[in-house]
Amino acid sequence: MNRLYALPLAAFLGVAAAAxxxxxxxxxxxxxxxxxxxxxxxxGGQVALVWEDSRGxxxxxxxxxxxxxxxxxxxxxxxxxxxxDPAVAALDDERFLLAWEDETGINAAIASRDGPGTSLNLGxxxxxxxxxxxxLGAQIAWNAPAGRWQxxxxxxxxxxxxxxxxxxxxxxxxxxxADDQTFPALVANxxxFLLAWEDRRHGxxxxxxxxxxxxxxxxxxxxxxGNPTGKSQNDLGRGTGAMRPAVARFGNRFAAAWLDKRDxxxxxxxxxxLSEGAGFAKDRKxxxxxxxxxxxxxxxxxxxxxxxxxxxxxxxxxxxSDIWLSRLTPxxxxxxxTFPETSGPARQTDPAIALDESGNLHxxxxxxxxxxxxxxPTRLRYMVAxxxxxxx
Numbered sequence: 374m375n376r377l378y379a380l381p382l383a384a385f386l387g388v389a390a391a392a393x394x395x396x397x398x399x400x401x402x403x404x405x406x407x408x409x410x411x412x413x414x415x416x417g418g419q420v421a422l423v424w425e426d427s428r429g430x431x432x433x434x435x436x437x438x439x440x441x442x443x444x445x446x447x448x449x450x451x452x453x454x455x456x457x458d459p460a461v462a463a464l465d466d467e468r469f470l471l472a473w474e475d476e477t478g479i480n481a482a483i484a485s486r487d488g489p490g491t492s493l494n495l496g497x498x499x500x501x502x503x504x505x506x507x508x509l510g511a512q513i514a515w516n517a518p519a520g521r522w523q524x525x526x527x528x529x530x531x532x533x534x535x536x537x538x539x540x541x542x543x544x545x546x547x548x549x550x551a552d553d554q555t556f557p558a559l560v561a562n563x564x565x566f567l568l569a570w571e572d573r574r575h576g577x578x579x580x581x582x583x584x585x586x587x588x589x590x591x592x593x594x595x596x597x598x599g600n601p602t603g604k605s606q607n608d609l610g611r612g613t614g615a616m617r618p619a620v621a622r623f624g625n626r627f628a629a630a631w632l633d634k635r636d637x638x639x640x641x642x643x644x645x646x647l648s649e650g651a652g653f654a655k656d657r658k659x660x661x662x663x664x665x666x667x668x669x670x671x672x673x674x675x676x677x678x679x680x681x682x683x684x685x686x687x688x689x690x691x692x693x694s695d696i697w698l699s700r701l702t703p704x705x706x707x708x709x710x711t712f713p714e715t716s717g718p719a720r721q722t723d724p725a726i727a728l729d730e731s732g733n734l735h736x737x738x739x740x741x742x743x744x745x746x747x748x749x750p751t752r753l754r755y756m757v758a759x760x761x762x763x764x765x
Contacts, residue, residue: 390758393714395588396437396737401428403739403753405723407460408500408560408730409569410475410619410673411723413737416463419486420662420739422446423471424753434459434473437488449488452476453528458498460557464505470530470537470636471500472513477513481485481530493537495528501532504559504566509588511537512566514545514557525554525570529588544753545570545583546594552576558629558659562622566650567758569618569629576611577601580618584651597646597653601633613637615644619684620701623676625706630659630674640668643686643699651756659684661709666690669697675726675734683734683760685724694720696738707762714756718743 378551397403404425405412414421423439434456437446451459452475452486453745459473461484469484479498482489499515505511510531525545533539545554545568552573564614565586572581572594580598585591598615618631627648632641633656642665646656660669669686682701687694696715715721720741727735737755 389757390712390714393754393756394423394446396753396755397424398748399449399752400509401426401480403751404432405725405739405753406458407461407725408458408556410671410725411460411462411502411558413727414461414463414469414737415623415727415729416469417466419469420463420727420735420755421469422483422755423461423473425457425459426753430456432457432669434475436461436471436484436680438484438488445563447485447488448757451475451482451489452480452761453764459500460501460503462503462505462710464532465507470503470505471513472503472515473660474501479513483537485537485542488701491536491698493539495515495539495542495631498526501556502559504561506561506566506588509561510563510609512537512559512561512568512588514559514568514570516553516557518556519550520551523553523555524550525565527568527591528738537731545591550574550665556617556618560622561659562619562625562627564625567620567627567629569620571616577602578614578616579612580615580629582629582653584627585749592651595652597629597652598631598633598644599656602635610742617672618666619672619674620711621674621676621682622678623682623715624678624680628674628676628682628684629653630672632672633668636665638664642671643684644671645674645709656673657726659706660686660697661699661706664688664690664697664709671723673724674728675728677728677730677732679730679732681728681732681760683726683728685726685736687722687724687738691716693718693743694722696721696724696736697733700762702762710761712756712758713752727759734758734760
């Protein structure tokens with residue numbers, strides 16, 4: 374699908390986006406790099422967005438909060454010293470969970486409408502993911518060095534006197550790692566938790582998951598990406614790659630999406646798998662065929678309690694980078710679509726998304742000028758739009 378078709382389609386479906394908000398000062402280098410693209414969350418009518426930028430000459434993390442009717446984010450700094458990869462998730466109807474990496478290691482905190490509270494340090498590590506469940510509490514996962522490999526760890530979090538406390542960290546896989554385990558992504562629904570990560574135990578990168586129905590006992594690691602293992606044509610080593618999983622709940626089910634290079638000639642494609650019983654159904658491509666000839670990047674996923682599911686990414690099918698999305702329908706994934714605000718001559722990349730219960734899509738992204746350097750200063754933008762095809 375090219376933009377000449379996508380934009381009239383969005384208009385035909387009644388998509389009317391609110392004017393984008395400039396989230397942070399322009400002229401800096403902004404990053405939305407949370408593991409699992411977990412940079413945006415909704416709770417109790419509040420929107421929380423976390424990011425990293427270089428406005429002071431070094432990477433620092435920030436939390437932005439706004440009510441639904443507010444036209445600007447209230448900004449709060451996070452972390453000590455240089456800070457990377459902040460993540461956010463809803464804790465309850467009033468508060469959010471935060472996680473980030475700074476000079477002290479992995480940290481977590483609770484944020485209310487008044488900003489972040491006292492942080493909890495969990496030691497050395499990177500790429501934290503976080504999630505909460507109303508009756509089972511909260512979970513945090515991260516990767517940290519274990520000998521020559523990166524190993525995935527998780528810990529249960531408890532809230533006491535308004536502060537976070539962590540149980541002893543446990544490995545996501547009881548078996549000693551045979552290669553790196555990285556980039557965890559966590560999500561919760563009414564039935565428990567899902568953890569997904571990037572794993573190289575087969576000598577190439579695949580996506581593994583584990584589930585828990587009580588927050589204490591977790592299933593054995595289960596491979597969900599079908600990218601082939603074993604020496605393939607053109608001598609591509611032990612197999613093609615799958616990377617950067619993103620997870621979402623939709624209704625009482627889970628979805629895992631990732632970037633997959635099984636069609637190695639066109640670069641990475643967007644694949645996804647949907648939970649089925651205790652496991653997952655066969656994975657399938659979530660993008661349409663108009664994106665097959667070029668590479669996709671920065672896949673994100675979002676769902677809501679009533680069962681909506683949407684997947685987002687960026688690619689250059691129209692000659693410059695735009696944000697593209699696909700939603701799950703009864704017949705499978707929709708044709709890819711975009712919005713006027715997230716497409717056009719400028720470079721729009723790095724989507725972070727969330728869905729509210731009315732089917733409104735909340736979207737944050739990074740924008741560069743059409744004539745700007747790929748590493749030049751950026752704008753951090755946010756908007757809300759009805760999800761195409763949602764009854765109003």
